[in-house]
Structures are given as structure tokens and as C-alpha cells.
Amino acid sequence: MSWTRKILRVNLSEGSCTPEALNMEWAMQYLGQRGLSSKYLCEEVDPKCDALGPENKLIMSTGPLTGTMASTAGRYSVTCKSPLTGAIASSNSGGFLGAEMKFAGWDMVIFEGKSEKPVYLLIQDDKVELRDASGLWGKSAWETDDILHRTHQDPQIRIACIGRTAENGCLFAGIINDRHRAAGRSGVGTVMASKNLKAVVIRGTQGVGNLEDAKAFMDAVDAGKAILAENAVTGEGLPTYGTQVLMNVINGVGGLPARNMRDVGFEGAGNISGEAMNEPRASDGKPNLTTKAGCFSCTIACGRISTVDKTHFSVKDKPQYHGASGGLEYEAAWALGADTGIDDLDALTYVNFLCNEDGFDPITFGSTVAAAMELFEDGVITTEDTDGIELKFGSAEALVAVTELLVTGEGFAKILGLGSKRMCEKYAKPELSMTVKGQEFPAYDPRGIQGIGLNYATSNRGACHLRGYTVASEILGIPVKTEQTDSDGKPELVKAFQDATALVDSAGLCLFTTFAWGMDNIAPQIDAACEGDWSVESCLEAGERIWNMERLFNQAAGFTADDDKLPKRMLEEAIKSGPTKGQVSKLGDMLPKYYEIRGWTPQGVVTEETRRRLSL
């Protein structure tokens, strides 16, 4: 097994912590983490509930491989109904917290209700208690981390917490663990704040040792590590440049959107790329990148630790940001940079620090700022709306100012904090919000890369690359190259990626392993660690089951085929220049076929037959 078979139920209204046996029947069907916590959510939460009300639940969950030596096996998920989208949310994070939860003996922690006063949960192996967090409310995630480490006088505790944006009601606040890893998307931090839960502090000393077949597991783990080391992406590209290896690549193939996706192709991409991060700066002779960093058990190490030039305008008088901290990854660099037309690497790095310090999603934030910049340039809003900030595309000063404003939750921050959909609706320009189901696009243009557009449209948590990363096939040729501007075959490709990804997430592994690993590398690791039959086929079936279950939650929440759509800009405004000039998204050609191969009605409804086939 490798599950601890134990979950912790924390009722914040009553202030109680109750251990429970893990439902192993569900574990056999949904494996762990994203899949299994979503099953609990679907069983226990009304999909129509107010995401920020006490009836929503927040579930932190590990996978059966979390805490083992399988490469990248340190991940955990936060699952709840999202306040940003109203759909099911499951945000995944690396770092060290997930493994620590497992070492303390817990597969999952379910938070329900709402505490009267701010509290934090302290887990020390079997000993669990809620403690007063009044003194932590109003503190950033970094300050909270510092204070809790001091309070407990234990450098080995691991902490997940929210920053001030979550407390201020920003709808895209995340949960920060280990200072710069984040369950970042869909506003899971906002849900945590709505429950008056400030932090989760964990120290585990029990380890993970109950492997089904230890020798077979270590053989599979060693084989997997060797494949990652030899692969060009996981063995070289990601360790050298992080995910930022993509900036120049995606720009080069006409897939990089810019300026709120008005353009495709960004002239400043090279300045904010992985290559630029590794180059010594003209100003102080040091590179932006200080070192690469691995999450728990990760043999890839795509994580970036960066330092901003001390004389840069953004940090000049702020010595607290002169040290090294979590640096830019590709999505953040795109959203904060290309999408706002800003190519100032140090400014973006500083803003990224603030995203970590106060726990908010750089993708949604950057895209919302980009939409606000378009509103500003079109004259829909003026400096009277923006607290005096000249919100022009390309202005690093404006980005820095608006980010510092967001953290305060004052003035224009109240509107920015709603995300681009609500903001653009407020200013009667809904077409300027680049979202699906209310969540902002990541860094790949659905016109220039067709499959990813279908994936955005159908993603169960709103626009997201991590639900079905067809870019691997359409651009990088993994596992096989498909033509990026073709729509033929993309429904099948999207379904295959979505199902496989659901399973990888549910195991506790990082999706980035799949640049090198196929399911035939992953299934043997799960099968050796866990009881039950985890063949390639049963893994893929579990992935498909998880996908459909999430869809059923959304259906019950009121989502229909009408929500599987892309903004008009993607469907009607052709790319103006570059290698993908003239392209629009062919979503209308792909969606019917996608519904058909999913076993859904032409209206996108999961059929009885499909439910039966997947035991749903």
C-alpha cells in the first residue's frame, strides 16, 4: 500500500480534529491526491454551494507515491470549489509539504466549516491541534513562515499558508508552501482565508515504508530516474533553464501571445527568457539565476532561485528583497511579461517574489493586469480608476506599482483582485477577458497551437495548460509530433493528455516527468508501491474516470457546453504576423468530435452509458 490509510477531518466550526480511515474502495478507483480528494469533494459538497461559504470544503491531499523516492514524488493538491470559476478546483504544488504530511502519517486533511477566529493547524505526527492565529492575520506568507518557525523553534517543520491577498478577498489567491512553492490557481487560498485558516504546520517523523513490493519499486524508481537523466528535456533543458526554456521556443513557433493576446509574438521575449536569466547582467555582472532547485525527491530540478540586481528601481530601497528567492518560471514570465509587453527581467522577478510573498497566482494576475492595460489604452479606464497608475503596455514601473497596490487590497486592487472576467464585465468590455470559465489563459496561444485551445475550452478548472499539455506533442514532438495549426486528430490528443495527466497528478508525481516518461514507466512505479492492479490500462481508465467525475461536479454546479468556449478574439481575430499568421482557433471543428470520443452527448453532457462504463 503506500497510502497511510488515514485522513484527518478538521471541523473548523467546532474546532475539532478527527482521524478517519481512508476509503480504500475509492482509493482503488481514484488513486490519490487530485482524483481521490475530488471524489471526497463530490460526495461531501453541494456543487451549487457558495465557494466562500462554510459549506465548501478545502482538502489537502497527497498521492500514494508522495513521500517516496520516486522522482518528483513530493506533490500535494488542494481541492475545493473555486471562487474564481465556480467550478471544481484542484491546485497542485511541489516543495516539501506534501511529503511531510505523509511522513506525519496522513494521506489527506479535510477542512470543513469556518472558524470563528483565525487559526492554524499544527500536525506533529499523530498529535494534531488547532491553534490561535490572531497574531498571524494580516501578515504575508513569508512573515507567517518566519514567525511560525520561530514560535515552534523547529527548523524542520514545513509550512503552507496564505498571504494578505487571500485575506483581502482577492479571488485568485493561492496557498504558499516552503516560501516559494504554490498551490497557485483557481483561488484555493481565498477559500482557505474564508475559513479563517491561516496556516498548516507539519512535522512528520514516521516516514513512508509500507511499499507493496519494495524491490520492484526501487527497480522501477531507478529505471525512471535513468530515463529522466538521459532525456533532452528533463535531463538538460529543464535543469539548465527551468520551464523558461520554453520562452524562445514558443515565441519562435508563433505560439507566444502578447499584450492581452492582441498580438502573437513578443519582441522582448529574449530578454525575459531562460537564456537571459543565466547571462551575467550588464549592471552588476551577476546572472538573475542564482541556482536551480529541486522539489522533494525531484531529479529534474526545474525550480529557479533568483536574485534581483540591488540597484534595480524595483528593489533599490527594499533590502528585504536583495536575497535570493523563488525565480520566474515560464508561465509567470509570460503573464507578467509578454502579456503586459514588459521585458524587464528584474522587474518581473521582483513581482514574482511578491506573488510568493503574499500568495497570488501570477498567471491570473498578469493576465488581469494585461486586460486592464488594454482597457487603459482604449480609454475605458483612466488614472482616476487606477489610483494614478499610468497602466500602459510595456511599463515595468506600472506593473510594480499595481502589484504593490494589489497586496494592500485598497482602491483599484479591489477590482484587479476579482480577475479579468469580473473586471472586464464591470467596465462593459467582457470580450477583453482572456478566460475560460472565468480563469485566465496560460502562455500558449489557442490560435497558433490548436490542441491547447481545445484543452483550455474543456479544462474542468477553467483555462489551464496543466490539464492536458498538448504543447508537448504539438511543439516539442513528445511523444509524437502533431502539426500545431491542424485541428485534425486534436480531440483524441487532448483526451489522451487530459486522462493521463489526471492519473499522474493523482499519484503524487510531477507532470513534468511525462516529457520523458510514458504511462508504461509510471504504472510500474504505482503498481509496485500500491496494492491493487495498476496496469497502464487501469491507470488510464482511472484518469478518464477522474476527468468525468470532475465534469459531473461542474455539470451539477450549472456548467454547460456554453461554458466550453474561447473568447471571441481567439475565434475571430486572426494572428497578425509571424509563423502562424492568419490563424484563428478551430474550436468549432474540434469540440463535437471531442464530446463524441468522451462519450458525452452533442451538448457535452456525460451519458448514462459513460457513467456506467467508468463506474461513476
Added chain:
Amino acid sequence: MQKSLHIDPGKCTGCLQCEMACSFEHTGTFNPSRSFIKVFTFHDEGRFAPYTCTQCDEAWCMRACPVDAISIDFSTGAKVVSDDKCVGCKVCTIACPFGTINYSQATGKVVKCDLCGGDPECAKACPTGAITYIDADWTGYDRMLASAAKSLPSAEATA
């Protein structure tokens, strides 16, 4: 020929594969809290440093032990704790200047690196070569090589 664990912190990414390999070898569980090698994170400096016993020749822990529970494994040079003899008095943990021998609540004994009998699991698990197991007389070899390379007249002259 004896070998030494050699640590190059510059190559460490902080992934803890070494801690898991160590704990799995010695306890059968993946459990960093029971690893004999520890990776330290210096967050503000952006640095990681694995650290464990250097197997001193004149080992303070061995000299301090009042019951002779620590002995030399002559095949590897490791100073090894005998669980049969150790009474858990912790005097060795005070004597060690590096803090690399510690008491374990789980066993009631002190624990330290034993070089896995000459095939250290941490070195095998490390994905970046930050931990290697090399000729004990030549732990400076790579740095000497790097310095020697710098002493070459110029790249053109040797091309």
C-alpha cells in the same frame, strides 16, 4: 584503498534523494528525519549543502564513548556504532565538533553515517553528482584539475 564521501555543495539542488536513500537503507522507510546525511537550505543565499560524518581518523565520538560502542570498520574506515553496546548516553553527540552523530528516539541509540559498508546509498541516489564516493587520498582532485586548467597559457595556445 579507502574511499571518502565527497560533497560538492555547488551541485546540490536540495531534492533530498540522499536522505531518502540513507533512511531506506538503514530503516526500510523513506524518512528524512532518520537519515544520517542532512541537506541544509540557505534560502537567502540560494544555496544547498549536504552534510554528514567525515569519518575523522582520531574520531572524537569514538574516544568519548565510555562503553567502546564505536569502532573502526577497517574495510571502509567508517566509525560504526554497535547497537549491542551503545547505552544511549549521548556523550559522543557532545564530543563531535560537527554534530554528525545524533541520538535517535526511535532506537534509543546514537546513529551516524556508516558508509553503508562501503557502498553509500546517498552517493548512488544523488542525481547531480553533488555527493560522490571517491579515493580518500584524492578528494581535491577535481579542484586541482580545475585550477590546473586555469593555469594553461590560453585557450588559443593549446588549441
